[in-house]
Amino acid sequence: MALQVLNFKFKTEAPKTIAKKWSHLGVTGSGDLEVLMEQKELGGAVTAKVVTPVKGFDAVWEKMLGKFVNDCHVGDVSIEINDDNATPIVVYMRLRQALAEANAKEAE
Amino acid sequence: MKSYKELQNASFYDANARERAIAMVDKGTFTELLGPLDRFTSPHLPVLGTAVEFDDGTVTGVGLIGKHPVFVVSMEGKFIGGAIGEINGGKMVGTIRLAEKTAAAIKKAHPDEYAERRPMVVISFETGGVRLHEANAGLLAHAEVMDAFQDCRKKLPVIAVVGSKVGCFGGMGFVAAATDIIIMNEEGRIGLTGPEVIEQEMGKEEFDASNKALVYRTTGAKHKYIMQDCNYLVEDNCGAFHEALKEVAGLPMDKIEGMRRIGSPAAVAEQMKLVKLIGDMQPKDSMDMWKHYGNEDPAALPEMTTAEFLKVVKRRPRN
Amino acid sequence: MDEFDNTMIGRGRDAIEMIVDPGTFQENLIEGYSFDAEYGPGAVVGTAKMDGQDTTIIANDAQAFNERFPVVFGGVIGLEEGYKMATAVYRTMKADEAKPMSKKRPIVLIVDTPGNGPGKLEEICGMNKSTGAYQLALAEARKLGHPIVACVIGRAISGAFLCHGLQADHILALSKDFGTMIHVMPLTSIARITKMDIERLEELSTSNPVFAAGVDFFYKLGGVQEIINKLEDMRPVILKHIQEVYALKAAGKFEELGPWGRGLLGDKRGGRTHRLKAMAKMNEEFDAVADKYINA
Numbered sequence: 172m173a174l175q176v177l178n179f180k181f182k183t184e185a186p187k188t189i190a191k192k193w194s195h196l197g198v199t200g201s202g203d204l205e206v207l208m209e210q211k212e213l214g215g216a217v218t219a220k221v222v223t224p225v226k227g228f229d230a231v232w233e234k235m236l237g238k239f240v241n242d243c244h245v246g247d248v249s250i251e252i253n254d255d256n257a258t259p260i261v262v263y264m265r266l267r268q269a270l271a272e273a274n275a276k277e278a279e
Numbered sequence: 280m281k282s283y284k285e286l287q288n289a290s291f292y293d294a295n296a297r298e299r300a301i302a303m304v305d306k307g308t309f310t311e312l313l314g315p316l317d318r319f320t321s322p323h324l325p326v327l328g329t330a331v332e333f334d335d336g337t338v339t340g341v342g343l344i345g346k347h348p349v350f351v352v353s354m355e356g357k358f359i360g361g362a363i364g365e366i367n368g369g370k371m372v373g374t375i376r377l378a379e380k381t382a383a384a385i386k387k388a389h390p391d392e393y394a395e396r397r398p399m400v401v402i403s404f405e406t407g408g409v410r411l412h413e414a415n416a417g418l419l420a421h422a423e424v425m426d427a428f429q430d431c432r433k434k435l436p437v438i439a440v441v442g443s444k445v446g447c448f449g450g451m452g453f454v455a456a457a458t459d460i461i462i463m464n465e466e467g468r469i470g471l472t473g474p475e476v477i478e479q480e481m482g483k484e485e486f487d488a489s490n491k492a493l494v495y496r497t498t499g500a501k502h503k504y505i506m507q508d509c510n511y512l513v514e515d516n517c518g519a520f521h522e523a524l525k526e527v528a529g530l531p532m533d534k535i536e537g538m539r540r541i542g543s544p545a546a547v548a549e550q551m552k553l554v555k556l557i558g559d560m561q562p563k564d565s566m567d568m569w570k571h572y573g574n575e576d577p578a579a580l581p582e583m584t585t586a587e588f589l590k591v592v593k594r595r596p597r598n
Numbered sequence: 599m600d601e602f603d604n605t606m607i608g609r610g611r612d613a614i615e616m617i618v619d620p621g622t623f624q625e626n627l628i629e630g631y632s633f634d635a636e637y638g639p640g641a642v643v644g645t646a647k648m649d650g651q652d653t654t655i656i657a658n659d660a661q662a663f664n665e666r667f668p669v670v671f672g673g674v675i676g677l678e679e680g681y682k683m684a685t686a687v688y689r690t691m692k693a694d695e696a697k698p699m700s701k702k703r704p705i706v707l708i709v710d711t712p713g714n715g716p717g718k719l720e721e722i723c724g725m726n727k728s729t730g731a732y733q734l735a736l737a738e739a740r741k742l743g744h745p746i747v748a749c750v751i752g753r754a755i756s757g758a759f760l761c762h763g764l765q766a767d768h769i770l771a772l773s774k775d776f777g778t779m780i781h782v783m784p785l786t787s788i789a790r791i792t793k794m795d796i797e798r799l800e801e802l803s804t805s806n807p808v809f810a811a812g813v814d815f816f817y818k819l820g821g822v823q824e825i826i827n828k829l830e831d832m833r834p835v836i837l838k839h840i841q842e843v844y845a846l847k848a849a850g851k852f853e854e855l856g857p858w859g860r861g862l863l864g865d866k867r868g869g870r871t872h873r874l875k876a877m878a879k880m881n882e883e884f885d886a887v888a889d890k891y892i893n894a
Contacts, residue, residue, distance in 0.1 A: 172326070172327065172328040172798055173326055173327075173328055174324070174325040174328055174330070174331070193316055195314070195316070195333070196280075198295055198296075198332070198355055198357045198358055199330050199332040199357075199358050200357030200358060201357075205315070205333060207315050207318075207333060209316075222325075223330065224328050224329060224330050251318075251333075253320070253330060253331050253332055254330060256330075272280055310883075310887050310890075312880045312883045312884055313876060313879055313880045313883065317879060317883075319872075319876050319879070322872050323806065323808050326802060326806070327792070327794055327799075327802070328794070329792070339880065341884065341887070341891055343891065343894050345894075346894040347894075348891040348892070348894065364808075365808060365870055365872050365873050366873065368873065369873030369874070369876045369877050370876060370877075370880065372873075372877070373876065373877035373880045373881070374880070377880065377881065377884050381888070381891065381892060384888070384892050388892055388893065389893075396894065398891075408757075409756070409782050411783060411788045411791055411792055411809065412788075412792060412809060413808040413809055414781070414782035414783060414808070414809045415782065415807060415808050415809060415810070415815060415816060415819055415821065416808040416819065416870055416873070417782070418756065418759070418760065418764070418782050418821075419764070419819060419820075419821055419857065419860060419861070419864070419870070420873070421760050421764075422733075422760055422764035422765060422857040422860075423857040423858060423861060425730075425733045425734065425737060425760075425765065425857070426737050426765065426856055426857040426858060428734070428737075429734060429737035429741060430741075432738075449757065450756075450757050450760055452726035453727070453729045453730035453733070453757070453760075453761075454730070455726070456726040456730040457730040457733070457734055469726065470721050470725075470726065471716075471720070471721070471725045471726040471729065471757065472714070472715075472716040472717075472720065472721060472725065476716055477716055477718060477721065480669060480716045480717065481669075481716075481717060481718060486718050497718065497721050498721060502722075503724075506723075506724065508724050508727070540724075540727050541684075541727050541730050541731035541734060542731070542734045544685070544688040544692075547681055547684050547685060547688065547731050547735075550681060550728070550731065551678075551681045551685075553723060554677045554678055554681060554723060554728075557677070557719055557722065558666035558667065558678075558719075561719070562719070562722055564722075565722050568722060
C-alpha cells in the first residue's frame, strides 16, 4: 500500500546541465506528476528519484527517463518526480517541459 | 511558465496555484516560502499509498502590491482536491502569522506610513476542507486559521479569493466567510455542505446534486454577490483579480471592517434578520431570493456575462 | 447504546445540571439580556453560577427540533443556533466590558453535536457564516480574557466541533467509556471516500493518530487537554481548568491556550510534530527577504 520509491542513474553522450540552479514544473494530480530538476555535480550523470503509488512499472520508468536523458543530452542534473498515475507519454512530455523551463530565460 | 504579462490575461479558473500566487501580486515581486525545493511533503500520505507533492498542495509566499507586502496562500485543487492536512494547514497558519508580525514590524519601522505599507493576507481557496487522509490534523488546522484571522482583525485585511475549479467547501467555507473581503469570478463557488451531501440528507427531489445550474445558483458567485457574501465580482482573468486587490490594498481599515459579513454584534444582528427572512419565505430556490431583492427576471441572471450582470443586478440591501 | 449505559449523548441539559452550582442555571438570560425562547432551539444558552461565579453556559439540545429549519435535530447546529451561540458570546463580553481581565466571567461549552445544518435553505442563506460567526465571537472573547472551557460529553464531529469547541482555551472530554465520539469521519467512510483498505486503515490508526477516530487520539494530537473518567469529575475538572486558564492569561501566556496552544501540546505529545518544523522553516526563509518587503 505504501508509496513506491524508485531510484535510477543515467549517462549519455555530450551531456549538458540545466541553466537554472533548480526548476520545478507541474502538479501531482490524478494522471499527472511534478518534476523538480536541480543542478548537481554527478560526473556528467543524471540521478532520478520517482515517488509513485503505482507498483510494478520500474522498467517503464527506467525506459522513459533514459530516453529523455539520451534525447536531450542531460547531465549533472538530479531529477525528482512525484507521480500520481501518469501515463508514460505524459511523463515524457512533462520531462521535456520541465527541461525547457529549467533552461528558460526569465520571461517578460 | 507563462510570462507575467501572459498570466495577467490568462483565465484565473484555469491557472494553477503557483500561477495564481505570482499573478495576484505585482510583477516580479513574489517570493515563495517553503517552496518545492524544501520538499516538505506530507509525512502521512506515503503509508496510505497516496501520492505526495513537494509543496503539499499549497503555495505560500510573499509579494508586493505597491508598497504593501502581500502574504499569499494559494491552494491547488488538482492535488487531493486542495484538501487541508498537517503541513499545508501549518503553511496557511504560518503565512497569516507572518503577515501579522510584519504589520507590527512596519508600524515600528515606518510609524507614519502604515496606511501605504499596510500588509495584507490573500488566500486563493480551492478546497473541499479537511484532507481525510490526515483528517484530525486538518481539522485542528482550521481552528488555528480562524484564531489567526482574529489576531489580524482591524490591523490588516484578510482577503478571500475564490474562482477555481474545486470551489471552497467544507470547513474552508466558513474560513472564507470569516475573512474581511471576498473576491470571486463568475465560476467561483462557496458553501459549507457540498451538493452531494445535501442530496443525501434531503433527497434528490429536494436537491439534485447532478443539476449543475441548481448547484451554481445555490453556491455560485452571482448568488453570493446578490446576498452580499461576495464583495467583488470580477472577470475571469488573473489581471482582474490583481486589479481588485490593488483597490483593496488602499482601502482604510474601518471601511474594510464595514465590508465584513460576520465578526461583530452588528454584523450578527444583520445576519439574523436574513435568517428570519429565509425562515419566513422558505425559498425553494435561490432565485426566490433574487426576485425578493428586486430582480424581476431572476432566470435571466445566470445567462448574463459578468459585465451585463453587474450592470443590472439588485443586491440585498445592507443595514 | 447498551454498552454505554452511562452515556451522556443527547443529555446536554442534564450535563448542565451536573456541572453548575445546583439550581442556578437561568436559561436564555445573560446579564439582563433575554433571548427569545423559541429561537434556535438546538442551542441552549444562559447563565449559571460555578463556585458562586457567574458563568455563561452554551450547550446543544439534542432533543429539540427546529420547525423553521427541519435539518436541525439531534444536536445539529443550524443557522439560528450558530447566531444564537454567537450572540450569547457577544452578550457575555458586553456584560463584563468594564471589568479587568481577572474578573471576566468564564464561558463553558458543553459539546454534543453531530454537525452543522446540511440543508438547501442553509446553503441559500450561507450556513458557513453562522458557524463562522460563532467561532470568531469565541476567539474574540478568549483573547479578551474570558476563560473558555469546552467539555465534550457526547459527539464532537468535524465542522460542528470546529464551531462549538475548537475555539475554547482548554478542551476536556469524557473518556471513550461513555461512548464519546470525536472525529471528522468514521474510518469506514474514510475508507469509502479515499478508496483505501479498511483493515489497513484500522491497523494504521493504532499507530497514527492523525486520521484515527476517538478521544484518545485527539488527546495525543493536543486536541483534548484532559480526559475525564467519571461523571462526577466533570464539575471539579472544569473548575480546575477555568482557574488554570485564568492563571495563564494573568501571566500573559495566551499562546499556550486555544488552537495555537493545542498545536504546541500536539507537538509535545508527539501527535503533530511536523507543522511547527514547516513554520519554523518558513519564518527562516522570510527573515532572509524581510527587508525587501518591510522597507519596500
